[in-house]
Amino acid sequence: MTVILGPPNPASTANGHANVERDPLLEASYSSITTEELDFVRQQTGIQDEAALREHILNVQAEAFKVHPYPCIRRFAFIKMKLSPRIPAYNHLLKLGREREGAILLDIGCCFGNDVRKAVADSFPVQNVVATDIHPEFWDYGHKLFNSTQETFPARFLAGDVFDPAHLALVPPFTSSPAKSQPQLSTLTSLNPLRGHVSAIHISAVFHLFSEEEQVELAHKLAGLLSPEPGSIIFGLQSGRADKGFRVEAGVPNSHGKQMFCHSPESWTELWENVFPTGTIRVDADVRELNRDDLKPVGEGAKFWVLTWCVTRL
Incomplete structure (x- = not known):
């Protein structure tokens, strides 16, 4: 109740x-x-x-x-901590922040920025944090929610659509260090200068908003941002299924009013292995059923699975 x-x-x-x-x-x-x-x-x-x-x-x-x-x-997801020690990759993220000079954390679909705030509270350098969302108002509401300002929480925020080439153009994954040096985050106006420089990309509750084809495109775009240095990661969580396919159990569309397409651990692993050159990454993926009281009005048989995953450069 x-x-x-x-x-x-x-x-x-x-x-x-x-x-x-x-x-x-x-x-x-x-x-x-x-x-x-x-x-x-x-x-x-x-x-x-x-x-x-x-x-x-x-x-x-x-x-x-x-x-x-x-x-x-x-559902107050702007408070719930997706980026936390409960995600296996989280401790590795903090280790990157401590040990890799200039390690950049990029949060895609940051909403209020609650996840990067958790990482910063747990020691990731705030000056190396970049967050992006299609709705800049949400970042402002994050400052309102957490009683902060750009001065007291100086992470770099960039408004934009990752499917827009002006914000993030698609390039192949880097196999060696980029020719251009790492940009000053304070000068960024898009994600494009970060290509090949990002040590950790966090993206949660985003992939399942899009079709299967769009998810593949998004994966390719993120791969082009990731640093080729071993230990660099892309990680997060999203709606999943034990078997790849549409989320028919709950009968609930995604935020675009379309039927939600969800990956299984096997299909998710296959997707990323087709994005990066053979032998350059390891994919860890796990799906588990999560109790969601808000789905009970849909039906007692409504189910929800969470896919937790991490792609690591080798």
């Missing part, structure tokens, strides 16, 4: 959220936020009072949902 802590207060003026109109249905998943996740927001914002923290989070959610009514905004 969903638990709502205290009555909503649309007229709250705390933290700059004056007279925010909220849909009670948006609040229904608030109880799914874990104590660990709330503690992280509390640590980042400095808001210690539980009721005030709840109002702050719900008001930001309501504002962001007006930008684009993504299901992930409804």
